[in-house]
Amino acid sequence: MTDTPLDFGDPADLDQLRHQFRAWLSAHPLPQRLPDEPVPVFLHRWHRQLYSGGWVGLDVPVRYGGRGLSALHQVAISDELGACHAPGVPRIGYLAHALLEFGSEEQRLRLLPRMLAGDDVWCQGFSEPGAGSDLAGMSTIATRHGDHYTVRGQKLWTSYAQYSGLCLLLARTDRSAPAHRSISAFALPLDRAGVTVRPLRAASGDDEFCELFLDDVRVAQAERIGAEGDGWPLAMTTVSYERNALDTGHISKYGLLVERLRRTARERRGDLPDGLLSEIGRCFVDYEVLVAHARRRTAERLSGQVAGPESSIDKLLMTTTEQRLYETALKVFPAEQLRGEDGELFGEYLYSRAASVYGGTSQIQRNIIAKRVLGLPSGN
Missing domain, CATH: 2.40.110.10 (Butyryl-CoA Dehydrogenase, subunit A, domain 2)
Structure with missing residues (x-):
């Protein structure tokens, strides 16, 4: 489902970039986390490894340490990482773009190369x-x-x-x-x-x-x-990258689980109750809506549209999609699978419960959409 996640005006070299990255991943597999190694230390090693291959800051200008490519190129790399269950591109992209948009030239030249390289955390x-x-x-x-x-x-x-x-x-x-x-x-x-x-x-x-x-x-x-x-528009720029499921690689990650649920629904149609089949169908609908919206948001960015309160819609869609997916997966897959190879799936389910809190609660996102997107009056 994730081989061609973007279909709007893709640069001619996007497929070539994907093939190059897959070849690099084959030669430079994800490092093993060491015993008792803190997660951020492990992720920083992965950051350094990706940077050494030229896969961090693809859409950052060359003079600031990036490769000067488009947002679609960086999205493609995030998508590839999600598709192979690897940790995403270091989550500094949203900070880098905040500096690109609001920082002085001196700050960009001084801070961005070290941020991208992982010299500064x-x-x-x-x-x-x-x-x-x-x-x-x-x-x-x-x-x-x-x-x-x-x-x-x-x-x-x-x-x-x-x-x-x-x-x-x-x-x-x-x-x-x-x-x-x-x-x-x-x-x-x-x-x-x-x-x-x-x-x-x-x-x-x-x-x-x-x-x-x-x-x-x-x-x-x-x-x-x-x-x-400038702090508020800077924050909105930051969260617009943090909340776009294409930027974070969540689209391909969710897509793999949606496809697995669909395959299981076909294979076990006689075993699964109709209500559970309907839940799987709802997961597919949620996923497709999220994909369409993420494409739209990326297209807006490519056209130069400034980030705004609409990112609250992205956050709600990601939260709904993620939580429903993992809730449904726990109902579909046998408990012995969750204790074995799919133990990670259970961990993802537990972490998904926080999605409606971190990055702004769902209640706050709905308030922002009501007031600042739809222009509805505040209640008394």
């Missing part, structure tokens, strides 16, 4: 204890003093900050301006005085998430990304 300081899904409600303050700011506040759910050296940080710089126009972005070194990183250990034992405490942290004006007040 970045995290994302957006969410807060009281503003996880609604970024406009953040309370972290950056107060300006001439050529620098002092930042005070707290960030939460900052993934793998303990393994990062830099943070793309959002803070409010104008308390009198409207919420969406008062946020600015900074490239904050995490070894700066006043920064405390505290990992949060989950019940599973994983410490993916961290708290960041910012106690009068001094940040230079030159470390601000874009103008004051």
Whole structure:
């Protein structure tokens, strides 16, 4: 189902790129995770390996360390990785494009090559204890003093900050301006005085998430990304890449499971109840809608359309597709399979439950769509 996921004006060399990448993957297979190796350390080794082959930052201009190709070329690589169950292209693409759009030329030349190469590891300081899904409600303050700011506040759910050296940080710089126009972005070194990183250990034992405490942290004006007040559009640019299922490789990953469910439905039609067959059909519909929408969003980007609140639609579609897929898979496939080769499938099901929370809750996404896309009035 995923051999030709894009069919709108593909560059003539896109198939050639796919074949080249498949050949490279055959010669450079995914490295094995070492015993007790933290996940981000393993993923960083994979990042370095992909970069050494020229597969990171395909749609970033050459002068900033990329290959100067189109967004479709980068999407094709993400799709190939998803199709072979490999970890995706390092999730720095959305940060790189935020820097490309809002950073100064000096910042692009200094930060982007090191980001793409994996020389600098970045995290994302957006969410807060009281503003996880609604970024406009953040309370972290950056107060300006001439050529620098002092930042005070707290960030939460900052993934793998303990393994990062830099943070793309959002803070409010104008308390009198409207919420969406008062946020600015900074490239904050995490070894700066006043920064405390505290990992949060989950019940599973994983410490993916961290708290960041910012106690009068001094940040230079030159470390601000874009103008004051550019934080909100920068954040929207970031999440538009984070939420497009083609950028992340989720399309091909979901497609493999959808095809497996369809094949099982044909083979076991006499065994599966009609209700379960209907659920499999609904998974197929969800998947096709997501594919069509992801293509549309990619086409809009290629035409130069600026990212906006429509990315909330992407987030809802991905959440619905992913959760229904894994819920249905658990009903279709025997328990002994889930304990054996498909143990990973059960883990994916468990992780899918968080999809309606991370990156903005589904409730917040619906509010954004209602107010900012459809223009509906707020309720009393």
